[in-house]
Amino acid sequence: MAVDQKQTIKEIVQNFGKDRHLLMDIVREVQSSFGQVSNESAHVIADTLGIPFVEVIDMVSFYSFLSRTPKGKSVVRLSKCIVDKMHGMDKVAKAFEKEVGVKFGQTTSDGKITLEYTPCIGMCDQVPAVLINNTVLTNVSPKDVPGIVNSLRKGEGLGTQDTDEARPDAQIELNLRQPGPVIFSPMDRGTAIRTALNMSPEEVINIVTNSRLRGRGGAGFPTGMKWNFCRKAKGEAHYVICNADEGEPGTFKDRVILTEAPDLVFEGMTVAGYAIGAKEGLFYLRGEYEYLYRYLQQVLAHRRHLGLLGNNVGGKEGFDFDIRIQLGAGAYVCGEESSLIESLEGKRGAPRDRPPFPVTKGFLDQPSSVNNVETFCCATRILEKGADWFAKLGTKDSIGTKLFSVSGDCKKPGVYELEFGITVDELLQIVGGEDAQAVQVGGPSGNCIAPKDFGRKICFEDLPTGGSFIVFGPKRNMLEVVREFTEFFIEESCGWCPPCRVGTTVMLRMLDKIIEGKGTSRDLDELEEVCNTVKTMSRCGLGQTAPNPILTTLKNFPKLYSSLIKAEDYIPTFNWDKALSEGITLAGRGPEWEGEEL
């Protein structure tokens, strides 16, 4: 390694205060400076931080945006979410391969361009979408590709995202189709904070508890209760953590919040900081949304300028609170709160066993409250307008509004803010997806719903969701959808525990056998049993929900499967002829078994 490169890496580590917990920032910068985190770089990082080399490798090899081998100057990451595929992704991929001259997974020999696939990048309302370094391009058609590739070859910028900090979405459609009263209504910066600071922290928690606000990530844990547990837990420090690792395929509502109403989120985090007794807020932003990073930093800077962050926030003596943004690097599992905390600590995003829960032992083993972007927004409004105002919206057990990220086969994809309790049918009418044969509520980890259930309500007591709502029209092959989703979980499994690491692959192979027309009724039973094992025995929410695409379609669309099942008792999975084909060709004859040809 060149001496100056070694020096640069050392300086990067030093610029991050030689803090091992900032390893994510360190390796991200090394990756962007040198196009890879080589073993040599990893040694320099490890030595400067004083940690074992293998710890750096362990971390770097986990994230898909980090690589140990050289990547091109421009990395083209084509989103291969099912919604992209439904809208012509394959043709765009072919156009890229033709224009660049390499296949996906490869880099050009001049080191200029790498082609890769990536899971959903949060642009399902404007597909096909592609992420090129930090820049997002949407509604890409094959005819756009030559121009894009030409710019990359010449080293030209691709648009305004890197320069126009005022409008980070300049090239991205907002598609906010229906604003509602909680999230997308006008806001007066600082009102919620000042209201909170006039009360005791306990009173703030009481208001949030009384509003009966539940977490918007999908699980629906009562927010007031979480804050209360966290406040009461003993520790050297308390942390507020915002989960902006919006990775569930088909979800993009946080993207719209962070573009249109970031102050609402930061205000909510500050209120939470006061309530639980935290000095620091950590904002974990998915790597795919890096184009929002500088814009969000500006918003934070402005809030510091207004006295809404920093020392003595809102003029309150002794209440110091600030927010740091941590970028991720491409790992869906980091949306799971304990994985997210591990990632914040600069480690691989492997989930933790619970107990202890993050509210007692979270970031750096200190009490931490991890809440969704949308949850913080709700908290801000509750402080502004009162728990009673909020409680008037929604259903009995699901108070307030919910943001829906609507995509797929519908006329008006985008973000909708609607009250909890809306039926699938009603939402389909609003978005122009009346002829749907199926709707995926809550993304792959959620529930695939058939028309017979379109009268069901979207709320925690019936159909819970983090917001993803993917519409499938009458012509879609639903088994192909199930297959795609199962592959997604295989790729995103962290690998910690065998039910998820291995079980997801077993599920896919069994599913493929049925799709190929080689499945018996016993295979179908076994598929369901394996799915149940993965669901029951996996360590975290990823594995526990990975079988849902199969299990919910088995339940709601049984004919998809039963129509493919063969009458035989047993059909082998293993293909003898194929396995032995090389030998058969060489020998010029096939094997014999008890006189019978195989």
Next chain:
Amino acid sequence: MSGEKITIYIDDVVVEAKPGQTVLEAADEAGIYIPRLCYHKDLVPGGHCRVCTVKINGKPTNSCTFPVQEGLVIENNTPEMIEARRRIIEMLFIEGNHICPYCEKAGNCELQALAYRFGMTAPTFPYIFPKLEVDATHPDIYIDRNRCVLCGRCVRASRDVDGKSVFGFEGRGVNKRIVVNADHTLSETQITAADKAANICPTGSIVVKRVGYSIPYGKRDYDLEPIGSDIEKKRK
């Protein structure tokens, strides 16, 4: 507080546990065997393998990390749990490339012993047949990743007991592997045959050379009695 007793119920057996114990430790002391693979009494629990999963108050949870609390109702030796554990063991077999009949660890292998205990003869899941690396560069120790179950015992032992961090993980999902703290091979690391990490692998993946057959087949631990028997003998 130290003298305080906590009562938990494991499959209708009343177990007196001590504060600070995990469910698995309390069960061990009471002579109730909860099958496990990645757990080792000398290491911090890793929660990797999920074989020790029990239902705690109805919820599937791994018992190696769950602290005892008064009144816990635990389902351990139920048909559902036994079947789910058997499937996990099967998954570990088809994930690697196992050679039990001529593996030098046969009879002392915890994976093989669990398979026998669960009545597994041959896996029914489709094999993955991954291409995995063998590293025999070290004079006294070799790694055969074909037999690795990613339990992380070597990682924890080397880091926490030996203080060397010779092992770590690489990659994720089905491509996760054990790697060593060096650019290439085990011979470049500080590990010795006396290290805990060299002697704690539950399978034949990390093996000390030249001692594999000092006890002949047929006379090894699990040739004589099923895995878990030592714990079950403590049952009053």
